[in-house]
Ligand SMILES: Cc1cc2nc3c(=O)[nH]c(=O)nc-3n(C[C@H](O)[C@H](O)[C@H](O)COP(=O)(O)OP(=O)(O)OC[C@H]3O[C@@H](n4cnc5c(N)ncnc54)[C@H](O)[C@@H]3O)c2cc1C
Ligand code: SF4
Ligand code: FES
């Protein structure tokens with residue numbers, strides 16, 4: 001691991017300014033992704049700004065009856081929160097399907113959104129990877145790519161976003177609240193938060209350098225059957241091959257987002273009017289333009305069947 | 317003559333420096349991995365470990381696990397993977413179980429850390445330790461300190477109403493069941509495969525404390 005200096009931020013503004021003005025500085029929250037990558041020297045910050053003491057650990061009701069989740073709320077606490085369990089069940093379900101109890105006790109809301117891909121070539125500094133080393137090529141493209149993206153990828157990168165929580169946030173229309181070094185705040189709809197890889201797979205979100213996530217807000221609850229179904233190689237403690245986050249209303253209408261298939265949570269609103277017609281109609285539209293490899297072609301029928309199972313569960 | 321004397325002194329000086337450098341290196345083997353060009357940054361942190369206040373000066377890179385094992389010589393907590401994947405390093409910090417390998421010691425100023433040594437000692441075992449012994453909840457024992465710390469915290473999480481992936485109704489209070497324990501303990505890998513006996517041990521303790 002590269003040596004780094006360390007400071008505890010005293011105010012959100014201080015934290016944001018410190019990252020912006022210190023070369024190669026990074027925020028650290030739970031540390032469960034950043035430290036993992038630092039040990040492998042995939043992340044090599046020279047300075048860490050600890051944001052744990054900033055008081056962003058609260059969950060509050062917003063004026064319109066939604067929820068404001070502090071950026072530092074731990075995954076365990078979010079999943080266990082009474083209102084999340086009652087009104088945003090898909091979020092609670094997605095959270096508890098990810099990682100382990102120990103990791104969820106540390107992992108934060110912001111850190112979870114910003115966790116990096118689990119592509120094995122990204123994790124191996126001896127391999128080419130455009131995300132880790134722009135311009136070096138993509139090892140996965142012609143390599144082992146069973147877990148990789150089937151839609152929205154590029155010739156530069158076919159990695160997936162590994163978060164479960166983010167898929168639920170997408171189906172719930174969450175908004176990411178930020179603070180910039182110049183003191184300006186903004187609200188980024190989750191749909192516009194993560195990027196597709198294009199020619200710049202090293203840029204994963206639309207956050208600016210030093211921009212601090214302060215909270216994630218959820219709109220007023222919309223009811224319905226809220227289901228998160230994750231398909232993986234073992235029954236627990238594994239990343240998704242495919243996951244489905246869905247909210248299904250009693251009349252059969254609803255929303256759906258897919259995980260494990262793209263560089264960001266995959267939701268195509270134009271496919272949702274087909275919800276009452278069944279999984280085939282929805283996935284045909286949601287996966288129009290999909291491009292699978294020989295190894296990951298199974299993800300397309302798997303996504304459709306997982307959605308079919310979710311719709312059946314919603315009706316039951 | 318005087319030249320030889322000077323040589324003696326400076327040679328002894330070199331030896332002293334060499335010895336302390338070797339001791340420092342031995343005390344922080346993990347931090348010294350993958351040495352970069354930049355000199356290490358040293359920071360102070362004080363923790364309450366198993367009820368005792370411990371002040372440390374550490375390379376900022378030192379994980380909580382390395383601080384416990386290499387600096388405080390509490391070698392009960394184990395390093396399996398060093399990447400959050402096996403649970404051998406599980407300790408309880410401010411009442412919650414975490415992977416000590418994926419957090420920095422300097423991030424825990426003032427924190428209360430409980431390791432397997434703090435849960436109980438030979439002759440005065442924690443009920444969970446005693447249950448693991450009684451039910452043969454281990455073979456080689458490498459994963460065991462992490463399993464036991466995790467198990468103690470799992471029962472508290474169930475009591476506190478934290479849902480799990482296998483909870484049927486997430487709005488209801490979770491119950492202790494074999495399925496719940498297996499799911500909640502999935503972050504602790506046992507390569508000897510002592511899982512079923514581990515679940516029996518935890519179930520017994522849960523029954524007693526319910
Ligand atoms: C073995 C293992 C298994 C896992 N399995 C799963 C799984 O099945 N599903 C899943 O979804 N996840 C899984 N995870 C990933 C886990 O969810 C993430 O590591 C965690 O959510 C990251 O949160 P953190 O707070 O620890 O982030 P950190 O590691 O602290 O930070 C991650 C990134 O976010 C940045 N950051 C943090 N806070 C802020 C902020 N407020 N503003 C701006 N930037 C910020 C940091 O600079 C860093 O770049 C797994 C992890 C491990 C180690
Ligand atoms: S898929 Fe993306 S992350 Fe994986 S090797 Fe290719 S460029 Fe790197
Ligand atoms: S050593 Fe920490 S999880 Fe394996």
Ligand code: FES
Pocket residue numbers: 453454455456457458459460505506507508509510
């Ligand atoms: S007892 Fe040997 S690894 Fe669990």
